Structure formats: C-alpha cells, structure tokens
Amino acid sequence: MEVSTAMWTAVVVGAVAVYWFVWVMGAAEVKGKRAVNLTMGSITRDKVQDKYKQYWSFFRRPKEDIVAASDNDNVPAFVDTFYNLVTDIYEWGWGQSFHFSPSIPGSSHRDATRLHEERAADLIAARPGRRILDVGCGIGGPMRAIAAHSSAHVVGITINEYQVARARAHNRKAGLHERCEVVCGNFLEMPFDDASFDGAYSIEATCHAPRLEDVYREVFRVLKPGALYVSYEWVTTALYQADNPAHVETIRGIERGDALPGLRAHHEIAEVARQVGFEVVAERDQALPPAEPWWTRLKMGRIAYWRNHLVVSVLAALRIAPKGVVDVHEMLCETARHLSDGGETGIFTPMHIILCRKPLVPAS
Numbered sequence: 558m559e560v561s562t563a564m565w566t567a568v569v570v571g572a573v574a575v576y577w578f579v580w581v582m583g584a585a586e587v588k589g590k591r592a593v594n595l596t597m598g599s600i601t602r603d604k605v606q607d608k609y610k611q612y613w614s615f616f617r618r619p620k621e622d623i624v625a626a627s628d629n630d631n632v633p634a635f636v637d638t639f640y641n642l643v644t645d646i647y648e649w650g651w652g653q654s655f656h657f658s659p660s661i662p663g664s665s666h667r668d669a670t671r672l673h674e675e676r677a678a679d680l681i682a683a684r685p686g687r688r689i690l691d692v693g694c695g696i697g698g699p700m701r702a703i704a705a706h707s708s709a710h711v712v713g714i715t716i717n718e719y720q721v722a723r724a725r726a727h728n729r730k731a732g733l734h735e736r737c738e739v740v741c742g743n744f745l746e747m748p749f750d751d752a753s754f755d756g757a758y759s760i761e762a763t764c765h766a767p768r769l770e771d772v773y774r775e776v777f778r779v780l781k782p783g784a785l786y787v788s789y790e791w792v793t794t795a796l797y798q799a800d801n802p803a804h805v806e807t808i809r810g811i812e813r814g815d816a817l818p819g820l821r822a823h824h825e826i827a828e829v830a831r832q833v834g835f836e837v838v839a840e841r842d843q844a845l846p847p848a849e850p851w852w853t854r855l856k857m858g859r860i861a862y863w864r865n866h867l868v869v870s871v872l873a874a875l876r877i878a879p880k881g882v883v884d885v886h887e888m889l890c891e892t893a894r895h896l897s898d899g900g901e902t903g904i905f906t907p908m909h910i911i912l913c914r915k916p917l918v919p920a921s
C-alpha cells in the first residue's frame with residue numbers, strides 16, 4: 558500500500574472512530590442528551606470545578622452540622638448547585654425522569670418508569686380539568702407522562718432554573734406545553750395561592766428538604782380541601798442499624814452523592830404528614846416483594862459508567878466539556894455503588910409511598 562493511501566485510510570478510520578465515540582457512544586439514552594452537549598446547568602464553564610468543590614465541602618461534613626439550624630437555610634442553594642452539576646449527566650445517562658422504579662420482567666426501563674409515574678396519577682385521581690402540582694419536577698419526565706395519561710393540567714416547580722428551561726423545551730417538543738407548566742421556585746415557600754390545586758405528587762424530591770414538615774405544610778396549604786397528595790419518599794427501612802458501620806457508610810454515601818441534608822427513617826413520614834394536618838390514607842414500601850429490584854438498572858450499568866467515564870474524560874481533555882465534569886461523574890459512579898448497596902441490603906428504599914388527603918373540614 559502506498560504511503561498516501563495508508564494515510565488516507567488512517568484519517569478515514571480515525572474520523573469514523575471519533576464520530577462513533579462521540580455521537581453514537583455519547584448518546585447513552587436513545588434520542589437522549591448527547592455527551593458533546595454536556596453543559597453544567599447555569600454554571601459558566603470556568604466555575605464548574607469550584608462549584609463542585611463548594612458542593613462537596615458542604616455535603617461532606619458531619620450530618621449534624623448540615624442539619625444545624627444555621628445551615629438549613631443554605632440547603633436549597635446547594636441543592637440548586639447540585640442540579641446544575643448533574644442535570645445533563647442524568648439526562649444523558651438515565652433519561653428525562655430522575656427517579657427509580659421497580660423493574661418489570663420483560664418490560665423496558667422506559668415502560669417501568671412510566672408505570673411508576675402513572676401510579677402516582679391514579680392514586681391522586683388526576684383527570685381532565687383538574688389542576689395537579691408536581692413538587693420538585695426535574696426536567697418534567699413524570700409531568701409529561703402524567704399529563705398524557707390523565708389529561709390533567711400539571712404545574713411543576715423546581716428550584717433549578719436550568720431544569721425549567723429543559724422541561725419547557727421537552728414539553729413543547731412533546732406537544733404537551735398547553736397541559737404542562739413549569740415554575741422556578743422553592744417548594745418550601747411556593748408562589749401559589751392557598752387551595753389552588755386539585756391534587757399533588759412528589760417523586761423522589763422532598764428528600765432534599767431539610768425539614769419535611771416545611772414542604773408538607775406548603776403542599777397542604779395549596780391543596781383544596783378533600784384533595785389527595787402522594788409522595789415517593791427516600792427513607793431508611795426497618796433493617797437499617799445505626800450501630801452498624803457498613804450501614805452508616807452506605808447511607809452517608811447516598812446522602813453525600815445526592816444532595817440530601819439527612820435521610821429520614823420510614824416511620825417519620827406519616828408522623829410529619831399528620832402533624833401538618835393531612836389524613837394518611839395509605840402507606841407502603843413499593844420496593845418490597847413481589848416488586849422486582851429497583852437497583853438492577855443501576856447495578857447492570859457498571860460497564861456503561863466506565864464507558865461514560867472515558868467519554869467525559871476525552872471530552873474534558875479536548876475542552877468540549879467543562880473540566881469539572883470528570884469529578885462530578887466520578888462522584889456519581891460512587892453514589893451508584895452506595896445506592897445499589899442500599900437496595901441490596903434492604904436498608905434503604907427510594908419508594909416509600911405515602912398517600913394523604915387534606916380533610917374537608919379542618920381539624921379542630
């Protein structure tokens with residue numbers, strides 16, 4: 558082979574390899590976000606690494622310090638930073654719904670996710686003409702599934718501005734923008750009138766509240782009397798032992814890597830709901846058998862995480878992705894390990910479901 562032919566062959570093979578690596582491998586989810594488009598939310602490129610360090614130093618401290626009164630007020634700001642750092646990676650590697658669901662043999666993750674979301678809509682009797690609140694809506698995966706399933710009008714709230722933009726873009730693309738509204742705000746002080754919603758749900762979002770009563774009280778305020786609220790809570794189960802160092806390490810790992818001021822125990826949830834005035838209609842851990850494990854997808858993804866790590870490292874080296882993206886990705890790999898451990902040992906569940914009703918007549 559002539560030298561020039563060999564060179565041209567090398568160039569073509571190289572170009573195909575780069576295309577495949579970035580465009581094909583780079584799209585971890587079908588039709589999802591691509592690795593070349595990984596930004597870091599509303600953070601400018603040069604600030605990503607600093608913001609990551611700030612986030613990490615906040616959530617790495619002893620739990621007692623985070624929960625201490627003076628720091629509580631800072632939690633929503635750090636949660637916002639966290640979602641600037643992870644939103645694109647979540648969308649790229651997981652999809653538009655930022656939560657878990659029990660796996661369903663023979664069904665895709667996408668279908669299992671949708672069914673888990675539709676369950677929330679059915680539990681609160683979402684239907685056409687009803688105005689439903691999505692507390693902590695992310696980029697709106699559940700909101701779109703619920704609006705499509707029930708034909709209700711869904712209003713989502715998230716603290717993160719970048720997520721608002723992503724959610725609105727997806728709503729429009731799905732043709733659901735007239736039924737799905739997105740508001741940027743803090744669910745601890747919601748910009749909604751009293752008794753202005755016919756139902757509400759929160760999927761794996763209220764775990765970010767430093768005090769659960771603050772968010773439940775707000776949901777109670779904006780619901781009409783008789784309306785239902787369902788929440789999918791992250792909690793430690795009855796199997797968790799606070800004197801078992803391995804358990805403590807797993808739970809601390811989950812808290813650190815998921816911007817949680819402190820996981821609650823399963824028995825605390827209903828107490829808080831009643832304390833703010835709700836009637837508790839039902840409560841169960843949706844992860845318990847006969848449900849299939851929710852952590853399978855997380856665990857099976859290990860090879861994909863390694864591949865993703867390679868992709869983000871190359872993109873960061875080429876300065877296509879911001880520098881801090883590699884650190885953030887590393888943190889997520891570690892978090893995935895703790896979450897799988899929490900699921901396998903049964904000490905943690907991300908789907909402790911509580912269904913509440915605002916009484917027709919206020920309790921005396």
Ligand SMILES: C=C(CC[C@@H](C)[C@H]1CC[C@H]2C3=CC[C@H]4[C@H](C)[C@@H](O)CC[C@]4(C)[C@H]3CC[C@]12C)C(C)C
Pocket residue numbers: 646647649650651654655656657761762764815816855858861862865866886889890892893896
């Ligand atoms: C409810 C919350 C988020 C739950 C999950 C949606 C996310 C928890 C951990 C995330 C991930 C871990 C590993 C990542 C992987 C290394 C990367 O290559 C691709 C994305 C991940 C799979 C990522 C996806 C989202 C999670 C599963 C919390 C924050 C309250």
Ligand SMILES: C[S@@+](CC[C@H](N)C(=O)[O-])C[C@H]1O[C@@H](n2cnc3c(N)ncnc32)[C@H](O)[C@@H]1O
Pocket residue numbers: 633636640653654655656692693694695696697698699714715716717720742743744745759760761762763765766
């Ligand atoms: C893990 S995501 C879940 C998103 C969505 N429920 C889903 O399942 O796709 C948690 C969401 O809660 C939101 N959140 C956390 N703390 C918040 C707060 N104080 N006010 C409003 N939203 C908040 C985050 O911005 C994020 O959108």
